Amino acid sequence: MAQDNLTKRMKRILKGFLALFVALGILNGEGGTYNILYSLGDAAFYFLPVILGYTAAKRFKLPEMEGIIIGCTMLYPYVLNGSGYDISNIFGIPVTMPAAGDYSGSVIPVICAVAFAAWFEKKYKKYIPDTLKMFALPLITCIVTICLTFWIIGPVTSLLSSGLSWLFTFIYDVSPILLGLVVGLLWQVLVIFGLHWAVIPIMINNLQTVGFDTSMVGMFGSTFVQTGAVIGIMMKTKDKKLKSLCPPSVISGIAGVTEPAIYGITLPKKAPFIRTCIISGIAGAISCALGIKTYVGAGLGVFGYTACINVNTGDISGMIMAIVISIVCVIAGIVSEMIFYKDKLSKKTESTGDAASGKTGGVVVAPITGTVKALAEVKDEAFSSGAMGQGLAIIPSEGKVYAPIDGEISTFFPTSHAIGMIGDNGMEVLIHVGMDTVQLEGKGFTPRAAQGAHVKKGDLLLEFDMELIQKEGYSIVTPVIITNTDDYTDVVPADVTDIKHGDDAITVL
Numbered sequence: 234m235a236q237d238n239l240t241k242r243m244k245r246i247l248k249g250f251l252a253l254f255v256a257l258g259i260l261n262g263e264g265g266t267y268n269i270l271y272s273l274g275d276a277a278f279y280f281l282p283v284i285l286g287y288t289a290a291k292r293f294k295l296p297e298m299e300g301i302i303i304g305c306t307m308l309y310p311y312v313l314n315g316s317g318y319d320i321s322n323i324f325g326i327p328v329t330m331p332a333a334g335d336y337s338g339s340v341i342p343v344i345c346a347v348a349f350a351a352w353f354e355k356k357y358k359k360y361i362p363d364t365l366k367m368f369a370l371p372l373i374t375c376i377v378t379i380c381l382t383f384w385i386i387g388p389v390t391s392l393l394s395s396g397l398s399w400l401f402t403f404i405y406d407v408s409p410i411l412l413g414l415v416v417g418l419l420w421q422v423l424v425i426f427g428l429h430w431a432v433i434p435i436m437i438n439n440l441q442t443v444g445f446d447t448s449m450v451g452m453f454g455s456t457f458v459q460t461g462a463v464i465g466i467m468m469k470t471k472d473k474k475l476k477s478l479c480p481p482s483v484i485s486g487i488a489g490v491t492e493p494a495i496y497g498i499t500l501p502k503k504a505p506f507i508r509t510c511i512i513s514g515i516a517g518a519i520s521c522a523l524g525i526k527t528y529v530g531a532g533l534g535v536f537g538y539t540a541c542i543n544v545n546t547g548d549i550s551g552m553i554m555a556i557v558i559s560i561v562c563v564i565a566g567i568v569s570e571m572i573f574y575k576d577k578l579s580k581k582t583e584s585t586g587d588a589a590s591g592k593t594g595g596v597v598v599a600p601i602t603g604t605v606k607a608l609a610e611v612k613d614e615a616f617s618s619g620a621m622g623q624g625l626a627i628i629p630s631e632g633k634v635y636a637p638i639d640g641e642i643s644t645f646f647p648t649s650h651a652i653g654m655i656g657d658n659g660m661e662v663l664i665h666v667g668m669d670t671v672q673l674e675g676k677g678f679t680p681r682a683a684q685g686a687h688v689k690k691g692d693l694l695l696e697f698d699m700e701l702i703q704k705e706g707y708s709i710v711t712p713v714i715i716t717n718t719d720d721y722t723d724v725v726p727a728d729v730t731d732i733k734h735g736d737d738a739i740t741v742l
Contacts, residue, residue, distance in 0.1 A: 461566020
């Protein structure tokens with residue numbers, strides 16, 4: 234999945250540079266070089282139903298080949314706009330094609346089709362004899378799904394896509410400032426929970442239907458605000474560990490990847506993250522008020538500049554405005570942290586003690602059975618540096634996670650790879666199963682509790698498939714962290730090698 238994301242970024246960056254070269258007169262927009270390289274950059278978007286058919290099938294637990302077949306059928310030459318073939322009905326029931334004429338480049342229809350196929354196959358496959366399942370299941374699933382897709386799912390979801398596009402365009406027409414403010418303000422929050430991918434299909438749909446997009450313009454400044462904030466913190470902090478985390482996060486932020494800055498620096502400190510969201514919202518409002526639009530699905534960060542070039546007219550004014558706004562965002566991020574950021578003093582040096590925070594310490598039991606590993610040995614600097622808090626790591630010997638304290642599940646990530654809890658005594662605990670396992674998008678994880686639930690110490694929260702995770706190439710080492718470490722005098726991990734769930738793991742003083 235990480236490689237898929239890299240490929241998508243590469244294609245977007247390529248299209249962005251092609252737009253720049255055409256605008257500067259380096260390439261002929263109708264020449265062979267442009268057409269062939271543009272095909273490389275655009276092929277994934279044109280054949281998006283096939284790619285999404287595969288990835289959606291993995292997500293919804295449908296055999297991947299069935300998802301691919303569904304996507305391919307939606308792109309078969311017979312059903313493309315202007316093919317000349319009769320596709321007016323199936324079994325005499327009329328077929329309604331989307332306003333665009335076909336499903337090339339569509340997003341929502343194929344995802345909903347595959348979701349239906351997965352649900353439908355689970356419902357009926359128990360009635361099919363095992364000797365027939367190999368060929369009967371894909372045949373029945375694909376025929377029923379395709380029929381319903383062209384009768385109902387496709388037309389309805391296409392109408393929904395057009396409606397969402399119209400809604401964002403309407404909000405933009407009524408108040409570009411409001412649209413930019415909302416998108417800019419909330420974008421980084423959506424990134425934390427992986428929900429930002431729900432907005433991207435709207436952008437793709439806008440590019441396909443109206444030729445430009447305004448829904449994503451509001452988030453453009455967020456990466457630069459994060460980058461500026463990290464620079465400001467790096468200049469202001471006296472914490473050597475925190476300072477060492479900043480340069481890599483700055484480099485990633487410039488390229489449009491803000492997760493290291495968010496998870497490793499601004500979010501654990503809380504106030505810097507809130508400040509970046511506010512500045513990003515203001516930047517988004519200004520961007521939309523200036524009428525900036527994106528014309529291709531280019532990359533993020535500095536690679537997103539070229540998306541604002543109108544290739545049809547050669548107008549680069551949008552790119553120039555985007556560059557100016559990004560520079561201002563970096564400066565605003567730096568200045569805000571230079572003014573407001575303060576290193577938190579350890580409770581060991583504060584005279585007010587724990588009573589001032591209103592929180593009491595206690596013992597956190599092991600949520601997992603396995604081998605204990607020092608947090609500093611974890612091969613992820615966000616954890617090993619202690620920037621997210623102190624604690625320990627466990628290499629699991631069984632794929633089960635139990636509640637380490639009495640309290641509420643404050644965060645159960647949509648991908649199920651991480652759980653955040655707030656104890657009845659105010660203690661905040663994060664359990665992060667594996668490294669980079671967010672990329673699995675929930676594959677191999679089975680939640681046994683829900684966000685918002687109040688649980689008791691020892692209650693089963695999550696089951697995960699250790700073999701599957703490792704087979705996919707991810708480490709299963711699991712950090713257990715007290716994320717509000719600064720509220721306490723000390724956090725002392727247990728001095729043991731092996732541990733069972735329920736054993737004392739961390740003492741918080």
